[in-house]
Amino acid sequence: MSLHPEITSGQKKKINQASRIDNNNICCYIDKKVISNKNDIEYHNIIPVQSNKLDISNFTVVCKKHHKEIGNLSIKEYFAKKEMDDFFKKSSLRKLNDVLKLKANKDNSNKKINIKADEKLNTVEIIFEDKRRIISNLLNCPSTGFKYFYASIPIEYINNDEKLQPRPLEINRLWDLYRHLLVNSQLTPSVCRLTANDIYLFDGQHKAAAQVWAGRDALDCKVYLEPDIKSLKETNLIAHDKLRQMPFFTSILINKWASIFEEEWKEYMEEKGFKSEEGFVQFLVKKGRKKGQAVNMIESNIYDSIIEDKKNLMVNYISDYNKSLKSPLTINRLKQAVFKKFIATPPLDIDIEDSDRLREIERRNIIKFLNLIARYSLDDVWNPDDKDDEHKISERIYLSGAFKAWSGILKDAIAAILEIYDENEKKEIFLREISKENWEEIENSINFLFNRRVWQDDSEENYNTLRLTNDSQVRRYLSRRGISVNEVLGKTGIFEDNFID
Numbered sequence: 001m002s003l004h005p006e007i008t009s010g011q012k013k014k015i016n017q018a019s020r021i022d023n024n025n026i027c028c029y030i031d032k033k034v035i036s037n038k039n040d041i042e043y044h045n046i047i048p049v050q051s052n053k054l055d056i057s058n059f060t061v062v063c064k065k066h067h068k069e070i071g072n073l074s075i076k077e078y079f080a081k082k083e084m085d086d087f088f089k090k091s092s093l094r095k096l097n098d099v100l101k102l103k104a105n106k107d108n109s110n111k112k113i114n115i116k117a118d119e120k121l122n123t124v125e126i127i128f129e130d131k132r133r134i135i136s137n138l139l140n141c142p143s144t145g146f147k148y149f150y151a152s153i154p155i156e157y158i159n160n161d162e163k164l165q166p167r168p169l170e171i172n173r174l175w176d177l178y179r180h181l182l183v184n185s186q187l188t189p190s191v192c193r194l195t196a197n198d199i200y201l202f203d204g205q206h207k208a209a210a211q212v213w214a215g216r217d218a219l220d221c222k223v224y225l226e227p228d229i230k231s232l233k234e235t236n237l238i239a240h241d242k243l244r245q246m247p248f249f250t251s252i253l254i255n256k257w258a259s260i261f262e263e264e265w266k267e268y269m270e271e272k273g274f275k276s277e278e279g280f281v282q283f284l285v286k287k288g289r290k291k292g293q294a295v296n297m298i299e300s301n302i303y304d305s306i307i308e309d310k311k312n313l314m315v316n317y318i319s320d321y322n323k324s325l326k327s328p329l330t331i332n333r334l335k336q337a338v339f340k341k342f343i344a345t346p347p348l349d350i351d352i353e354d355s356d357r358l359r360e361i362e363r364r365n366i367i368k369f370l371n372l373i374a375r376y377s378l379d380d381v382w383n384p385d386d387k388d389d390e391h392k393i394s395e396r397i398y399l400s401g402a403f404k405a406w407s408g409i410l411k412d413a414i415a416a417i418l419e420i421y422d423e424n425e426k427k428e429i430f431l432r433e434i435s436k437e438n439w440e441e442i443e444n445s446i447n448f449l450f451n452r453r454v455w456q457d458d459s460e461e462n463y464n465t466l467r468l469t470n471d472s473q474v475r476r477y478l479s480r481r482g483i484s485v486n487e488v489l490g491k492t493g494i495f496e497d498n499f500i501d
C-alpha cells in the first residue's frame, strides 16, 4: 500500500510550481492536460513511498478523476499496469522475449557473448560484444559435474529458453513480482545456460521479466556452461511439476513430456521381445525413473494426441489454446472431467500392436464424443460478448460441479448403451469400436441431457448448486431435476415436467 502522507499547503505550492507546463497552467501529470478547476487539483506520489519522511520531489499534481483511478498505486505503477494490461490484451501468450522486445528494444538478432574459461585458475572471463568484460569464478556442481558461474548480465544478451522454458508469462504473477521488485531486492538469481555464444534463461522467467519491466538493464544470473540439456530439462520439469510454483499450462507441460517420451520410446522399441505399455513402464523404471513419472509420460502422450488433433473442435473452447480469455474450459478441467473418466488408465498390459490399434480407436472415439458435446452445448451458443440467454445456459452447463457430474452421467449412460456392466471393463469404455447405431444413441443422450430445464433456470440457488465441487452432490441434484442415467437413456416414463422444481 502506498498511501501517501498529508502534504502541507507550503509543499503544495512548490509542487504546483513544478506542474506548470502548459502556458504556465497547472497540468495533470497523467495526461498533461490543464486542470481548470482549482478544486480538481490533487497530489500523488510518482514512485512508491517507502518512508514516512516526505520527499516532495516524489510528488506531483494529478486531476481529481485520475487520482481516483490511480487508487493505491504510485503513478509509475499506474502507467505500468496500463502498459502490462495492454501487452497481454494483444496476446495472452507472452514470454520473456516479448518483454525484452517491448521494454529493451531488443531485436531478433541475439547479441553474442564470448567465454574464456581457465580451468586451472577456476575463473571464467565473459566478453560482451561491446568489449565489456567480467571475470567470475568458475564453479563445479558436485552432483552433476555441470560448470557454472554467477554474473550480472546486460539484458540485451538474455534470451528466453524456448527448449526448457515453454511456459508463457502469467500476468498476475508478473504484476506482483514487478511491484515487489520495485521496492525490494531480488534475492535469488535467474538460472541460464550458455550454448555456443548465447545465454538462454530457463528458470526465473517471471522474475527476469519483472526486473526488465521495472527498468533494470542487467540481471543477476547463474549461468551453466554447455550443460546436458536433457538432464536440465527433466530437472526443470520435475521441479515445476512437483513444486507447482504457479498455475502451469498443463497443455505445455504435456507437450514437453511427450518430447522426452519419444526418445525413450524408440530405445525401448529396439529391444527384443513382447512389448506393452506396461513393459515400457518397467523399462523406464529400470532406467531409474519413478513409476508414477513413467505412467504420467504415457498418459500425457495420449492426451496430447487428442488435444492436438485438428478434428478436435472442442479445442476452440479451451482457454490454453484459444487466445480469447473468455473460454468455458481449461485443459485441466477437461482432463479432470473427461479424460480421467473416459481414457483407459495406462499402462495396458496387452501386446503393443493391439494396444496401439485400440488406443487409436479410443482417441477417435474421444474426439467424436467431444465434438458431439461441443455441438449440443457450445457451438452457435457460446457467446460471451453478448451474454444472451443461450449463452447463459452454456455457462451453467460448464460450471465446475455440473461439468463433472454430467460427464459422469454420460459415462454411465454410454456404458449402458454399449452393454458394459463389468466395472473393470467400464474403465476401458472407449477402447473399442462403436457401431453407427450406438453412436446415434449416444448422440440422442447428449442432446437430451443439454436440453433439460435445469440449464435454463437462472435462479441463484441453481447456479450455486451447479458450482459445488462435490460432484456426487451435484449429481443427486441433477437427478432430482430430471437428469439421471435412466432418463438420459429414455428408459423412464417420468418426464421432467411432472417434477415440481
Ligand SMILES: [Zn+2]
Pocket (backbone or CB within 6 Å): 028, 029, 030, 031, 062, 063, 064, 065, 066, 067
Ligand atoms: Zn488527469
